Amino acid sequence: MVGRLVGLSVAALLASTAVPLAAETPDREQIVSIVKEQRDATIEDLREWIALPTIAAEKLNTPAGAEYMKQLALDAGFQQAKIIPTDGVPAVFATLDAGAETTLGLYFMYDVKQFDPSEWDAPPLEGRLVEREGEGLTIVGRGAVNQKGPEMALLAAIKAIQASGKKLPVNLVLVAEGEEEVASTHFDQVVAVPEVRDALAKTVGVFIPSAAQSKDGSANITLGAKGAVEFQLVVGGETSDKYPKTDIHSSNHARIENPAWRLVKALDTLVADDGHTPAIDGWFENVRPLTERQKELIAEGAALNPEEEAKALLGVGRWIDDEPYVTSLERFLSQPTVNIQGLIAGYTGPGGKTVLPGRAEAKLEFRLVPAMTKDEAVSKLKAHLAKRGFDDVQVTVSGGYGPNETDEDSVLIRAQKALFDEKGIPYSIRPRNAGSWPGVIFNGPPLNLPASQFGLSRGGGAHAPNEWFLIESSDPKVNGLDEAIMAYVDYLYVVAEEAAEVSD
């Protein structure tokens, strides 16, 4: 996921008695027994899934991964599951009709990030069980926490309820994509398929299973995320015959234009002289200011996360404009950004080399806040450059999506609060994540659905070597696999109950 596990640590730990207790899951002890009996099989299922990595950037196991995902859904009791082709990697659409009043949407990703086995202590595709200091028994492998582990736990929950002889308390609509790690490039095509769209439209919202329990056992609820759009600006012999096609001797700059200067001139117009405020024409038109409730949550979160720790973690001594901590956190969550991810042109080795580059490239990214959209931001960028005559600066949008935002009073979020309260799990509410995930696909038009993440247990190392997911926690406050599965079981019941209350 594009940065979802990184970034904001604003947490507002709420008293666990604010919301009335939800009803018990029926025959819960029986289901707990089934989950325990099935544990070895569940772990084995996860290991087998980890052994088949789908990597969109490398076109690795893309049809095979989709077929596997489809079979996982069918094995979990979905009555129908089908491959949805896209212009990129295919997706999977599945439904489970339990004859329930309420329908819940599930978003899965079946792809994983690239990995280099030489950097791993355990083979990245083995799913080896490894004792982790201070955590407990973990499963190590690419995709363990991002996102196969939590997803497999949810599938195990669905199976366990059925194995107890009951129907699920909610109907399920599952969409699983294979391009999450390349910014969900074609995911809009999946939800545009009428059958998929119509099925999703009946849900109370869509969530992705996750494993975001903190080390102290607390959980968090996130009410949205910024959007992210990645693009590259290129100038050089490939965009205009003013520039050479390859690097040439630098003395020629006296008579030949340098594409690196042109890139600098174009970039310079995109942010103000302060070096951070976006200066693209019309950029702030649809930026919605923070609400009082959002500011309240930010202030509460700030109190729980010491400023000096945050600075040390990020390796900086100051926030933008030397702002105080809470102001910088408000900026962090409220401001859309134009970021330079990277620059590359000409000679990049030690010291200097007398060349005039044939090509200059800047890698950039927007972070968008409600109510900006991806199309709006890209159109404004292109119009901005065109207005200033930068027709030799090529814009390539490599992926991205807009922001998402889900109401605190939606069934999805009410159910999370109720469940944490019932279990006595302290939790924080993040008004928004500064990182991004493609929830806008569900959250934006035409579906306009609540979109969220939910899941207990813990993991780490997403996008890094030695990715892990907790199986048996050494700390009773933190959930292991069995408890994470049971949390999904309970969540399905609480969602059904909250939805019934809303519709009453």
Next chain:
Amino acid sequence: MVGRLVGLSVAALLASTAVPLAAETPDREQIVSIVKEQRDATIEDLREWIALPTIAAEKLNTPAGAEYMKQLALDAGFQQAKIIPTDGVPAVFATLDAGAETTLGLYFMYDVKQFDPSEWDAPPLEGRLVEREGEGLTIVGRGAVNQKGPEMALLAAIKAIQASGKKLPVNLVLVAEGEEEVASTHFDQVVAVPEVRDALAKTVGVFIPSAAQSKDGSANITLGAKGAVEFQLVVGGETSDKYPKTDIHSSNHARIENPAWRLVKALDTLVADDGHTPAIDGWFENVRPLTERQKELIAEGAALNPEEEAKALLGVGRWIDDEPYVTSLERFLSQPTVNIQGLIAGYTGPGGKTVLPGRAEAKLEFRLVPAMTKDEAVSKLKAHLAKRGFDDVQVTVSGGYGPNETDEDSVLIRAQKALFDEKGIPYSIRPRNAGSWPGVIFNGPPLNLPASQFGLSRGGGAHAPNEWFLIESSDPKVNGLDEAIMAYVDYLYVVAEEAAEVSD
């Protein structure tokens, strides 16, 4: 050499009768016989020198190369030769007192450019004799033409005159440096040594042996060169605690400054919005416009070098501002530049990656024209950035030197003209080379000496694989090694004669 063999091909072929013929070299046939007898030994000497590459950037054979250079001078009949230590690679200073009226300065470089043997067809340190299509028999090796071949030819000329029983017609002062390929970083320290400075001050000028005969047999005379100063601008965690020390997750740009933006803002101030006119405060103060004579030479040169060929060679379709060819050539030779050699920051692989870079670097270079100086340009840059508050932008000057310019009526140049006339070799006069060499060390204060290049024969592949120097030419219009040696013999006599005429 920093771009001396690349760049301008402005040539003004002059009628070969414009200057009165110089006197014959005495007993020339005897010296020719000696050169021929010594040829195998000369080639062997060159091969042995090539086998010992001195590479300043890699600190390879730096003391050994200086010792070897010193011994080469002593073997050639210099009465004294000594190592001159510097803060970098040591230089060599040698003198040959022939009891002559006139003293001539010689500038050698004993270092060579880096090489990668895997890119070569013949081993780069073997000095293998290879037949080259359309050229003749060549010696192939790193340093063959840049600059050991021409230098060894000059040493062979000095030996041959002495072997014929005569004293040289001129006294010689040799300075040889081992850091030419890293922009002569410490060469000013060498000529600042009183003994070296005083010896050079007695010369009529200093020249470096070269091999710049064209394929059609014509030669050229260059009356100067632009200066070149290389520097790097760096912004990041190492320059201010506003920036992170390493790349961090890009979502943080909403609250943390991005050093790449700061670099863009600083760079943007260095050139005008046209993307090429330097905008550093006071930049043009000491820029001397072209003289009518220089413009005349440029126009004559343009007529000899078709515009479309020049564009094709450089891979461009247009000159700056769509200027006509002669205007672009005047710009090429008259305009000082601020060039971006390279940019590097953050993520530089395919597509994008959600990082905020911890460091951003631009590699830049000035090209300077008379009467600008290196110190002036660097001071103006630093003052320009300081005035605009860019105290977090670190400037590192990695090397360089100012421009040089030698009068057409100096002994060095008059002797070249006389010699080419005598031999019936057509020649062009380049008013200035847009590339650079450290002639300013001699040409600037306190020495203020004429500084030039001279040498017949041909070679190629400087700084590239399969570097070569011609030994036996397949074309009678082009000189091979024997003739190149004799051209140096003749040149020493013509210099003595021209100097006598001037002092009469």
